[in-house]
Amino acid sequence: MSRRHHSEVTEGEQLPGLQVCVTRADLIRYAGASGDFNPIHWNQRLAREVGLPDVIAHGMLTMALANRLVTTWAGDPGAIVECAVRFTRPLVVPDGPDGALVELAGTVAQRRDDGTAVIAITARCAGQSILGQATSTVALT
Amino acid sequence: MVLDPSFVGRCYPAPGVYQVGREKIREFAEAIGDDSAFYRDPSAARACGYSDVIAPPTFAMILVLRAQQALICDPELGLDYGRMVHGTQAFTHHRPIQAGDELGATLHVEGISTRAGHDMLTVRCQITDAAGDPVTTARSMLVVRREDR
Numbered sequence: 001m002s003r004r005h006h007s008e009v010t011e012g013e014q015l016p017g018l019q020v021c022v023t024r025a026d027l028i029r030y031a032g033a034s035g036d037f038n039p040i041h042w043n044q045r046l047a048r049e050v051g052l053p054d055v056i057a058h059g060m061l062t063m064a065l066a067n068r069l070v071t072t073w074a075g076d077p078g079a080i081v082e083c084a085v086r087f088t089r090p091l092v093v094p095d096g097p098d099g100a101l102v103e104l105a106g107t108v109a110q111r112r113d114d115g116t117a118v119i120a121i122t123a124r125c126a127g128q129s130i131l132g133q134a135t136s137t138v139a140l141t
Numbered sequence: 142m143v144l145d146p147s148f149v150g151r152c153y154p155a156p157g158v159y160q161v162g163r164e165k166i167r168e169f170a171e172a173i174g175d176d177s178a179f180y181r182d183p184s185a186a187r188a189c190g191y192s193d194v195i196a197p198p199t200f201a202m203i204l205v206l207r208a209q210q211a212l213i214c215d216p217e218l219g220l221d222y223g224r225m226v227h228g229t230q231a232f233t234h235h236r237p238i239q240a241g242d243e244l245g246a247t248l249h250v251e252g253i254s255t256r257a258g259h260d261m262l263t264v265r266c267q268i269t270d271a272a273g274d275p276v277t278t279a280r281s282m283l284v285v286r287r288e289d290r
Binding site: 002020029032033035036046049050051059060061063064065067071077080082084085086136 | 165177191198199202286
């Protein structure tokens, strides 16, 4: 367990990808852990009443998964000094054991002289992007 | 516009102090499916120079939500929570959150505008430790969708 070194990193490098199956049970668990009990994340009737197709995942769960990709690569989660996302499309999570499959990928967009690197992240479900302008800045050793 | 632009500049402190616990960090890590030892094993975290287990980068949202609750519940603002969606989120970590931290959080309303009939609310949450030093700065853009859908 050690933090990735600046000299090991090259611009354009791909991070190991991550695929996560998100189910309704995961949303309930995330609601409890985060304290975000908005019913659009667990109640189909209320989600539809506000115009959504079905229950949707917490955007913050998707952001957490995007940063899991980066912290795993960085070797030390404390290396993340900045992270940002736009929530461009809701992640619809149907009932059932398969839930929704999220595919995450990351690329080293910048390797800076100050010892940091900026990772550009994509998150897709069923071929459609669910995050925009997702980046995390990592302080390397 | 539904939201009152005169709310820009207002501050909403989260109630009380939030004590960061090891089990809460573990629970959060499990909820995001991350099995890293940094979130579970104090000795592994200490070996990397931390005082105790550290929290995942988005754990700070727990503090932001506590501070946001005061804003959402302000009847004068008239925010319809059921129509609110999260537009953007950004964190600047001045240091990682660690178990044992006693954190305060204050939400600052930075902007209120309208785009395509939707109200956009920009807020900044400043999270500080017991010494008053900054730990995390979180910026959120919240969208209150218009009612004709």
